[in-house]
Amino acid sequence: MARAKQPLHARDKLAFLLSLVPYLMDHDRVSVQTVADHFGVDAELIRESVRLIAISGIPGETAAYQHDDLFDIAWDDFEDNDQIVLTNMVAIDESPRFSGREAAALIAGLQYLSALPETVDRAALATLMAKLARGASALPTQVAVETAEADATLELVREAVEEERQLQFDYLNSRGELESRRVDPLRVESVDADWYLRGWCHLREAVRTFRIDRIGNPVLTDERISFHAGEVTLPDTLFEGSADDLSVTIDISPAALPLISDYIPAGAKLVPSGDALRTSIRVSHYHGLKRLVAGLPGMVTVVEPEEARQVVADWAAAALARYND
Amino acid sequence: MAAPVRVPVEERLFSLVLALLATENGLTKSEILSTVQGYRQRYKTSGDNANLERQFERDKDDIRELGVPLETIQPPGEAVNNQSLRYRIPRGDYELPRDITFSAEETALLGLAGMVWREGTMSTESRRALIKLRALGIEADEPVLAYAPRLRVRDASFEPLNNALERNQVVRFSYLKPGQSEATVREVAPVALFQYQGRWHCSAIEPDTGARKSFLLRRIVSDIAPTGATFPPRDADEGEIALREIEEIWNANTARIRVEPHSDAAMRLRKRRGTREGADNGELLLQFADANLLAEELASYGPEVLVLEPDQLRQAHRSRLAAVLAAHTETEAAHG
Incomplete structure (x- = not known):
């Protein structure tokens, strides 16, 4: 009913x-x-x-x-x-307990944050989770997140902010180019298992987003930072579109749609195409596209432009050729 | 009597909670409907209160949803019937125990933990949990570094599975096992939802065999349909058990791969959890829980990665790449 x-x-x-x-x-x-x-x-x-x-x-x-x-x-x-x-006052004396689901949401959130420098004390973290469970009116529902090891790069990022010193590191961009960067860290962001640093890049003189796992040899410099968090407006979305973005038409299996939703521009149409859906995505260059598409084998196919299809085909062919050497 | 005053929903719910907290022995339904603010205005002393009774049933659900332990008691000695049932909220089960306190540092961390959820019911639940936390009046420490962590819950099956596991419902769904092309129908009792390596999984028990299975939410290709059957609640920490089991599989499986020096693969796979250097220069040893999933992950690196062993992973990697190549070399007409 x-x-x-x-x-x-x-x-x-x-x-x-x-x-x-x-x-x-x-x-x-x-x-x-x-x-x-x-x-x-x-x-x-x-x-x-x-x-x-x-x-x-x-x-x-x-x-x-x-x-x-x-x-x-x-x-x-x-x-x-x-x-x-x-x-x-009547009837109420104390704060209410958490519901089982409320406690579960916070406990799983804490598990997820275990890579942060703030949570290195595992015993304190366990105590906190136990308090949430004890403060719930029902057994917390079972939602769990893999706990990650504390991340050394994040620890250094935190130190940079604390001491107001610029962070320097080698950064391999998605085009495969290695550059030395000096950055004022502004915010650490994440989406599931991927962690990012957003900061003021002194090389580009603009706000840039860096994947933590593409950062090599990070060190604290003696240079003072120019910008603090709050002095620079950061866009809410991690992946911002740009006027130079390339539009690519793809066929995607419906189940894989959530995996690439960040690339689908607002208002893009989804049209049935056989068992798949045809839509368009925006990418900054084909180097990123070939990695994205090759990582979703059988789920995403580039329809056009032809050049994009070719870049993906070449990428897969070169990988296969290594097995035939 | 003047026309009944319209009492806002939250005022009725609030009044109901206050009334049930204040009573030791509980109130009967007719006591509630005839005296509590929001009901009494609509109560007919002699007449049909069916609408009001339905309203009360819905309100009970809403209140319980917030974690308020609204209980029903049957006074001993009285005949068992609907009219003699009494309702109350036992204070001890309602109130946060006094010895549970949170430091400013813990409060800041809980604020971050709540921020992790931005969509769906997990976001609603964590927002409410943070409101209750603020009732304690603790001012959170301002974190040194600004964070914006986010866990996505985009799999359509997440919410229905979460509901089913809270209600101990057996469910049915179609599942496309990684590496297979045909989906099969599964009937299982979901006991935990867990995220591992950035992917949501459901740990479930097969009612017939008692075997525990893990399902990748992304591979569930149908709606989640409750079968009508339920299973006894489990009081073990099922999420932790599921994570421990998948971790054992992860630790037991090692892949040996070769990466191109200075490539994206060399950089990122070295930072992948558990990666060790292999015997030869450019060789890496990776841990994995599922060869098919690792094959997909490695396929994105294209020619930067060559799998050496195990053979199953090598074959899976090759077949993924071959599928990508085939899909992008067929002519448009062949899509047909």
């Missing part, structure tokens, strides 16, 4: 109310803005929630929601000074 779904936001609002009350109980007097900053939400949501809390309570002995059975606030402070002071 179809279930008329309540809008999701009511559930989220409830979680928020149940969290806001114990926070307010711990703070005798607090400004709306302080609470908004702490929870990372709009001040108006705080005001709305406080108004709701202030008129809520329990039915009580008389089942009539008498004054003593309701929360109350210092209304003048609230209306005139935007300050929250709880003057009567």
